[in-house]
Amino acid sequence: MSAIIPKISRLSSRVVRILGCNPGPMTLQGTNTYLIGTGKRRALIDAGDDNTPEYIQSLSSVLQQENAVLEHIIVTHWHHDHVGGVKDVCDLSNNGCKIWKYRREDLDSLPDGIVLNFLTDGQEFLLEGATLRIVHTPGHTTDHVALSLVEEDALFSGDCILGEGTAVFEDLHDYMLSLNKILKLKPSCIYPGHGPVIMDPISKVQYYIxxxxxxxxxxxxxxxxxxxxxxxxxxxxxxxxxxxxxxxxxxxxxxxxxxxxxxxxxxxxxxxxxxxxxxxxxxxx
Missing domain, CATH: 1.10.10.10 (Winged helix-like DNA-binding domain superfamily/Winged helix DNA-binding domain)
Incomplete structure (x- = not known):
């Protein structure tokens, strides 16, 4: 039985998880999105699916409670359950936040009016109370990235590693290289794109390999x-x-x-x- 994940969870002083409210066989309890930082201007990792007003309501309530606005939306990869909600989130934030994703030539289109900025491996986002470092982890998709939260030595794994079950992939060779790359990072915990927080990350990654x-x-x-x-x-x-x-x-x-x-x-x-x-x-x- 899948773990129960609340719609909104404070996971640390720097991390609030907002569940995407889009459960299904491939999305498990739904897409995990994460609000990062401690100050006024923050980053959101992934934006969930489109047509999920329940998610937008949850995100809106969190931003109000935190007295925060979105400066960045960082998408881990092109799959619709991670990028589909970008326009709705942008409409909610209404402050010109930047949208970021690693380049994928054939699938980088977003709704009209949404400008996409391209990530680079090792790029850092400096937020109040938090530093996010981009780790290119292709395999699940060619454009897939994980994000290291430097202050906690934690990793947001997107769909490279899930909280429950195993992941699908586009390229097994690249995927195995990415798993070994994550293993060498030795994260203290993993915040996955789907499923509960992984508190035993080394054994979990080794299990995947x-x-x-x-x-x-x-x-x-x-x-x-x-x-x-x-x-x-x-x-x-x-x-x-x-x-x-x-x-x-x-x-x-x-x-x-x-x-x-x-x-x-x-x-x-x-x-x-x-x-x-x-x-x-x-x-x-």
Missing amino acids: DHRNEREAQILEVLRNESDKSFTEMDLVENLYKEVPKQLHQAAAVNIFHHLNKLHKEKKILRNQDDRWQFNEVSKL
Whole structure:
């Protein structure tokens, strides 16, 4: 059972979490957005989805209680449940706050009137009581960033690491590099894009790395044991994700596809003309 997350939670003297009020199979309890700083002008990490008036009401009440305005909205990546609410938040703030995101050439469009500023790896945002440092962590998406809260040695992980379950990704190779990058940061805690705060971040990140390596080994084992057959991604999902609800199988198939692509590049498996996958007997040699 998923943890219950309040709509509004003060997580530290510098961090207030506002739940995006958009629960679902892929968003868990909803998108976590975070108000950062202790002074008048603050930053918001992610803006939730669009058409969520309940979220805007929550954010508005927090800004009023904190006597704060938004100076920056920093989006961790292009997915709609993180960037979709930008216009609504801008309309609420009504003070010309800057919108930031890492560049992604094909998916950097925002609603009319919204000007996008592009993040750089290592860039810092100096707020009263808080310093945010950008950490480019591609893999979930090419434009994905995490943010280090320097004063607390904490990390906002976006969708690279979730509070519950594991994440999907666009590029497994890049994703594994990003996980190892986060592991080397040794954060004290992780504030994820979905799910509860992660208080044991090192073991959580290591679990993600081990899980992906284990999944790759499982795929290879299935293909090797039945090397005379070929498989689709969904064949492998049904074989390996028996305990996962059916509504999540399509997302699991995407992850399997990226594992297969990686193994194909390494010449450990073959892809036939029907887009089915088979163990490469030559790889034994």
